[in-house]
Amino acid sequence: MTTEGSTVGDDASSDRDGAGGRPVGLSIRDFLTDGSLASLCAALSSLSGLDVQLRDESGRRIVASDDSGLWTILDQEASGEAPAMADRVPILLGDQAVGEIVVAPGAPSLTGASREHVLSVARAVRATAGEVIADVTELRHRVKELDVLHRLSAMLTSPNVTPEAMLDAALASALDALDLDAGSIVLLPTDADGMPSGENEGELRLMASRNLSREWLESPVPLSQDREFDRTVLSGRVLAIEDLLADPRTLTPARLEREGVRGFISAAMISRERLIGVIRLYSRSVRRFTPPERLLLKSIGEQAAAAVEQATLLHAQQEERRIQRQLKLASAVQARMLPARLPKRDGVDIAARSVPSTELAGDFYDVFGVEDRLGIVIGDVVGKGVAAALMMSSVRGSLRAFAQDTAAVDTVLTRTNRAMCRDTLDNEFATTWYGVLDPETGALEYCSAGHEPPFVIRAREGDEVDSSAVRPLGVGGLVLGVDAGQVYKVFQHRLEPGDVLVAYTDGLTDARDFSNEKFGFSRLVHAVVDALRENVNASAEDVLERVMWTLRQFSGLREQVDDETIVVLRYRGGGAERDG
Missing domain, CATH: 3.60.40.10 (PPM-type phosphatase domain)
Known part of the structure; x- marks a missing residue:
């Protein structure tokens, strides 16, 4: 079985490993466009006589197509295992391997030092590819940030926008930006003016949710022992857990299995250095979150917090105008008395x-x-x-x-x-x-x-x-x-x-x-x-x-x-x- 690429890149994320075919993290496939990297590996193989392979993070081979200039992803059976004697050069995004260049034994057509030369080229390619991937990843995240900001800003122009609607939109945007399955937003209690009045994790109130059961949302049992997860996030740090079931701090694994959530990432919602709540996102499969993804969620949380505060103020102003109109009517009635x-x-x-x-x-x-x-x-x-x-x-x-x-x-x-x-x-x-x-x-x-x-x-x-x-x-x-x-x-x-x-x-x-x-x-x-x-x-x-x-x-x-x-x-x- 193979997966064909295209000049603009197909939706490679739909073909990654994980429960139900869901993503476990970023892949080199997310950054393939015209197949040039696979073609370079093929050219190195032809030049040196060594078997230079491009593989994704799950070990599947990515090969250049003969005529189209595109690329083909082989399934696990066709890819086979990398030879035991092969040299492996990982392609990194931060500390996460998104793929690798494998230099396997072959029939060298050059001098005895050809293998070292090929490895040097592979390392140079790895470095260049890593820089490009990092730049592309950051660019994509910036685009997603701008998209979220645009959505929330557009809502603020609505005359009837409410904080609840803004929170729901922020949650939907975060799930879409990070390609996750479920989530919720909880806020700290507010005072009479609608401003946050505490930082106690036990006082968080559910304000928005997507794709989570009523049992999950209404359960009084926290996700972690002593609410460690919430305390970590409320301290201003982004919390990312690859597999909740494998994390020893997690409470009631049976509840996690019933809900079908595995990966977890959470960030504080902070506006003008004031903490207003927490955004929690889940994946249905094990999910490794990259540093750029953590920064993206932090940014979304801050944008959402600012937008919600603005929506709260707008809603309060609208309510104030409505009350003033009612008071004027009541004052006129009273004057007539x-x-x-x-x-x-x-x-x-x-x-x-x-x-x-x-x-x-x-x-x-x-x-x-x-x-x-x-x-x-x-x-x-x-x-x-x-x-x-x-x-x-x-x-x-x-x-x-x-x-x-x-x-x-x-x-x-x-x-x-x-x-x-x-x-x-x-x-x-x-x-x-x-x-x-x-x-x-x-x-x-x-x-x-x-x-x-x-x-x-x-x-x-x-x-x-x-x-x-x-x-x-x-x-x-x-x-x-x-x-x-x-x-x-x-x-x-x-x-x-x-x-x-x-x-x-x-x-x-x-x-x-x-x-x-x-x-x-x-x-x-x-x-x-x-x-x-x-x-x-x-x-x-x-x-x-x-x-x-x-x-x-x-x-x-x-x-x-x-x-x-x-x-x-x-x-x-x-x-x-x-x-x-």
């Missing part, structure tokens, strides 16, 4: 504003009709973000619903509190102030659930307005959502014409400047007083604008850390309802 237009009553002027510190707020306010009176609510839910926003919506909705059933302010807060205690966790609560104003008489009934007390400033035309005219309203009971049995006390206050009521959340008074000083209650009061001194008949909107302007002047460009909400009510005196 605040009154788009405040109810109007003769003799009552109201203005309100809420400035969230993030996309979703925990502060809220509401103003609505309660029969012929006016309900006013302001509140602050613990925390920030989505959870606080959802709780804020729940508290506001519950309070408004209960307010439609009863005019008793304490009953409304009690029912809202019970609903919160039933539906929330122990660390979820809200401060709330709820008052009901009779526009005709100025009578104000209110309850407080742990909220900052609003205050009233009396400002009549002709009177001096100063901070001594400030009257804080009662503090009241426990925050909502803690004690289902809490009873809320009702307070009463009568507003006089010209009075200004200001309700606010702690985000406003807790705002800080660059020296870390708080805005505080005193500055809030002075801002209201200043607005009324400038214009004793200032509207609620005028007072609110003065407070917010003073706050911005105080805090400057310092980042806002909490929601800031304020409701200003200016009582002008009794009157009838116009609309709302």
Whole structure:
């Protein structure tokens, strides 16, 4: 039996020794192109009368074809054994013999020194062939590296690339580049930002696999004693084992035989000097891995690690953009939950504003009709973000619903509190102030659930307005959502014409400047007083604008850390309802 070559070289790797015809390592056959090396051996034989043979790493002869200028590989029977008296000159790639030149006894046609001359030529040919093979091998590996890099880079241009898809592609590329049969990629655990958070081999997580059984992948038993293989690779070295069954460090040989894996090579995945995981590749037959192949896998591992980190960042950015879009939608919905237009009553002027510190707020306010009176609510839910926003919506909705059933302010807060205690966790609560104003008489009934007390400033035309005219309203009971049995006390206050009521959340008074000083209650009061001194008949909107302007002047460009909400009510005196 023979195998014919071609001018571009056939797939010689498909005809190597090994279980199932699989490769055991590189062969001289991988580098034959036009048959010139076999022809040179034939010419030396003809010139010297010695039998100069070219053989591959398994001992099969490679002979020059008569006319085609190609080459023929003889099978083992036709090749025969190399004569015992023959001189053998191995052709090396690194420390691995990929073939040999055999100088066997013959009928020398030259002088007695011809054999030595032929051997010298053979050694020179061996050296030249070794250099060429090394150069070709390195070139092929560079091409494979570039091919892998191209595949992974091309994936990064996809708008929907995921780290999992990138790992699967990296594994497939590595198997293809090294002509191996099966493999897997395992990663170290990551932190909240998706970055590796450890180097413990026992924490490796399976992320991608090819041609390995579920039993193999899910087995808790490591491949080697004390995970020596993983520790070697995690230290930065490439591990290559020709035959796992013959390696004394290997555990459970029976499992290896069931899985049908023999050769093994593994490398760390390192990006920017940070270890992120391990790539493991297997062959179904005994496989000798050359130094260039080890370097190739190391390079693929590094490229894959960089690509996976890039894919992780891209995926995180995409997820961040998606979340931001959702937050904007949620913020718009939440904004619509605040009154788009405040109810109007003769003799009552109201203005309100809420400035969230993030996309979703925990502060809220509401103003609505309660029969012929006016309900006013302001509140602050613990925390920030989505959870606080959802709780804020729940508290506001519950309070408004209960307010439609009863005019008793304490009953409304009690029912809202019970609903919160039933539906929330122990660390979820809200401060709330709820008052009901009779526009005709100025009578104000209110309850407080742990909220900052609003205050009233009396400002009549002709009177001096100063901070001594400030009257804080009662503090009241426990925050909502803690004690289902809490009873809320009702307070009463009568507003006089010209009075200004200001309700606010702690985000406003807790705002800080660059020296870390708080805005505080005193500055809030002075801002209201200043607005009324400038214009004793200032509207609620005028007072609110003065407070917010003073706050911005105080805090400057310092980042806002909490929601800031304020409701200003200016009582002008009794009157009838116009609309709302």
